[in-house]
Structures are given as structure tokens and as C-alpha cells.
Amino acid sequence: MTEPALLEVENLRIDLVGEDKRHPAVEGVSFKIGRGETFGLVGESGCGKSITALSIMGLLRHPLAIGGGAIRLEGKEIQSLPPGQIRRLRGRKIAMIFQEPMTALNPLSPVGRQIAEMFVLHQGASWSEANAKAVEALRQVRVPSPERRVKDFPHQLSGGMRQRVMIAIALACGPDLLVADEPTTALDVTVQAEIVDLMRELCAAKGTAILMISHDLGLVANICRRVAVMYAGRVVEEQAADEVFRHPRHPYTRGLVASLPLLGSRAAHGRRQLAEIAGTVPAIAAYPKGCRFNPRCGLATDICRAEDPAPTPLPGDGLVRCHHHG
Numbered sequence: 001m002t003e004p005a006l007l008e009v010e011n012l013r014i015d016l017v018g019e020d021k022r023h024p025a026v027e028g029v030s031f032k033i034g035r036g037e038t039f040g041l042v043g044e045s046g047c048g049k050s051i052t053a054l055s056i057m058g059l060l061r062h063p064l065a066i067g068g069g070a071i072r073l074e075g076k077e078i079q080s081l082p083p084g085q086i087r088r089l090r091g092r093k094i095a096m097i098f099q100e101p102m103t104a105l106n107p108l109s110p111v112g113r114q115i116a117e118m119f120v121l122h123q124g125a126s127w128s129e130a131n132a133k134a135v136e137a138l139r140q141v142r143v144p145s146p147e148r149r150v151k152d153f154p155h156q157l158s159g160g161m162r163q164r165v166m167i168a169i170a171l172a173c174g175p176d177l178l179v180a181d182e183p184t185t186a187l188d189v190t191v192q193a194e195i196v197d198l199m200r201e202l203c204a205a206k207g208t209a210i211l212m213i214s215h216d217l218g219l220v221a222n223i224c225r226r227v228a229v230m231y232a233g234r235v236v237e238e239q240a241a242d243e244v245f246r247h248p249r250h251p252y253t254r255g256l257v258a259s260l261p262l263l264g265s266r267a268a269h270g271r272r273q274l275a276e277i278a279g280t281v282p283a284i285a286a287y288p289k290g291c292r293f294n295p296r297c298g299l300a301t302d303i304c305r306a307e308d309p310a311p312t313p314l315p316g317d318g319l320v321r322c323h324h325h326g
């Protein structure tokens with residue numbers, strides 16, 4: 001029998017629950033992540049990446065709710081576990097880092113204590129053991145003078161240092177999966193690269209799989225082996241990362257690839273040219289009929305306005321949802 005994937009999201013639906021109606025915010029989303037694998041979810045703001053991540057973490061809150069499908073960790077469904085059980089999985093099996101560490105860190109508690117708590121809560125360590133491990137954890141994420149820094153409060157650290165603390169907390173108990181939601185978006189470009197390298201290196205060393213969420217296809221493709229592109233609550237394309245660049249199949253993916261800074265001579269002269277995808281992601285209650293991308297798509301024809309395209313398999317386990325993908 002083949003081993004189940006580390007994480008399997010199957011036909012996930014997330015509803016926006018209104019007074020008299022439920023609007024599907026995310027629909028038919030499926031993907032699998034193997035042990036130690038790196039997987040990216042990419043798309044513009046509002047496509048449903050973050051709420052997909054929150055549903056995996058059991059952190060979705062009203063007015064959003066899982067409306068169907070399954071989320072399996074090592075083959076076991078976790079989407080309807082009682083809160084106590086999902087809390088035990090968080091930290092121990094799956095951990096998450098967010099765009100803005102200030103929202104996830106407790107402003108009133110020294111960072112060392114917040115890391116140490118993970119060892120006390122999840123590994124039954126004593127406080128003195130846990131404090132020593134917290135210094136080591138800060139050293140691992142390359143915070144200088146960790147013995148001193150453990151006593152700092154979050155506001156005393158720079159944005160990059162805070163994100164390092166978040167990584168230390170997330171990886172403290174050796175989770176199997178790290179969910180990273182726009183972990184570098186709030187940081188300076190040079191710090192971004194350091195944080196990405198650190199995350200990649202530590203996860204590779206520990207065999208931790210990464211689900212990387214970003215609007216930045218370049219960043220995701222740099223870290224991830226496979227990439228799923230989301231648009232208006234659906235995965236419109238999934239492929240190996242290098243294939244997404246070489247042969248993007250969905251017009252939306254092509255738009256994302258075209259909007260990346262150009263490499264080569266122009267970039268060498270410090271000039272960047274960004275192509276843009278005209279228009280914006282529709283609101284949940286206003287998803288258009290047919291293909292949800294059709295109002296922004298240069299290839300749209302009558303069938304695109306009438307029928308939602310079914311997923312078409314691509315070589316190498318990929319898929320695309322487009323009537324004109326050929």
C-alpha cells in the first residue's frame with residue numbers, strides 16, 4: 001500500500017456565511033504535499049490563499065466556515081477534529097508563520113519565554129530546560145547574542161528579527177509541515193532573501209515540508225518544487241515550479257509570469273518592466289458565471305462566459321482549468 005501524503009486537501013470548499021445565504025469563497029481546491037516537499041500557493045490578494053491556509057490550521061473563524069471536502073494529515077481527516085485535538089496538532093505537527101509577526105507574538109512577553117513555552121507545552125520540558133532550548137533555538141535562526149535577546153520584548157526587535165523569532169517558535173517542536181503565509185512581504189528586499197534562505201535551509205535540514213503562500217510567483221517558484229495558482233477561490237493551474245515558468249498554461253498564470261521583473265539586459269541596467277493583468281479579483285458574492293477569470297481574460301469566448309472549465313490533467317500530475325489551455 002502506498003503511504004498517504006503528509007497533507008492532502010481534497011475538494012475543499014470554504015463558505016462565507018451570510019444571514020440568509022452561504023457564498024462559496026473557495027471551491028474544489030485539491031492538492032497534496034509529500035513529506036519534506038515544498039509546495040507553493042500563489043495568486044493575487046483575495047484569491048483565497050490565506051483562508052485555505054487557516055482552514056488547514058483549524059483557525060478559520062465566523063463568517064468563514066468549511067463547507068465541504070477533506071483535509072487529511074497523514075491520511076487522517078483533521079477538518080472536523082475537536083478544538084483541543086487540533087490545538088495539539090498545531091506546533092507539534094503543523095506550524096504557521098504569518099506576514100506580520102507582531103500580530104502573532106505576544107507584545108507583553110519576552111521572546112525567549114514565547115519560544116520556551118512551546119517546549120513546555122508540547123514536549124513537557126521544565127522551564128529551565130525550555131529556557132536553555134529557547135537560547136539554542138534563537139541561535140539556530142541566527143539571532144545575534146541569543147543569550148541577551150531572549151529577554152527582549154517583540155517591539156525591541158526589527159521586523160526581520162521578529163520573523164526569525166516566529167520561525168524559531170514555529171520550528172521549535174520539529175513540525176512535519178510549516179505553513180508560511182506571505183512571510184517576507186512586510187520586510188525589506190535584502191532581509192526577505194535572508195529569511196527565505198533561513199526558512200529553506202532549516203526546513204531542509206529537519207525534513208519539514210513547506211506550504212508557501214505568496215502573491216509573488218518568483219519567490220514561490222524559487223523555493224517550491226510544485227506550485228498551485230489560485231484565482232477567485234479555485235486552483236486554476238498546478239504544475240512543477242519550473243514548468244509554470246517554462247509553460248504556463250492558464251492565461252492567468254501567463255499574466256503572473258509576464259508581470260515578473262524581466263531578467264537580462266534591462267534588469268542589468270536596473271530597469272524593470274512590469275506587465276499587469278488588467279482588472280481586479282472579484283468579491284466572493286460577485287464571482288462571474290463560467291470561468292471566473294473570463295472578464296479579465298484576452299482569450300475569453302462564449303463558452304468561457306457560460307461554462308466553468310473542468311480541470312484538465314497535464315503531464316507530471318499537473319492540471320489546468322481553462323477552455324483554451326491548448
Ligand SMILES: Nc1ncnc2c1ncn2[C@@H]1O[C@H](COP(=O)(O)OP(=O)(O)OP(=O)(O)O)[C@@H](O)[C@H]1O
Pocket residue numbers: 016025043044045046047048049050051052062063064182215283284
Ligand atoms: N474574516 C473574513 N470575513 C469575510 N470575508 C473574508 C474574511 N477573510 C477573508 N475574506 C474574504 O475571502 C476571500 C479570500 O481571502 P484570502 O485572505 O484568503 O485571500 P488571499 O488570496 O490570501 O489574499 P491576501 O494575500 O490579501 O490575504 C477574499 O474575498 C476576502 O475578502
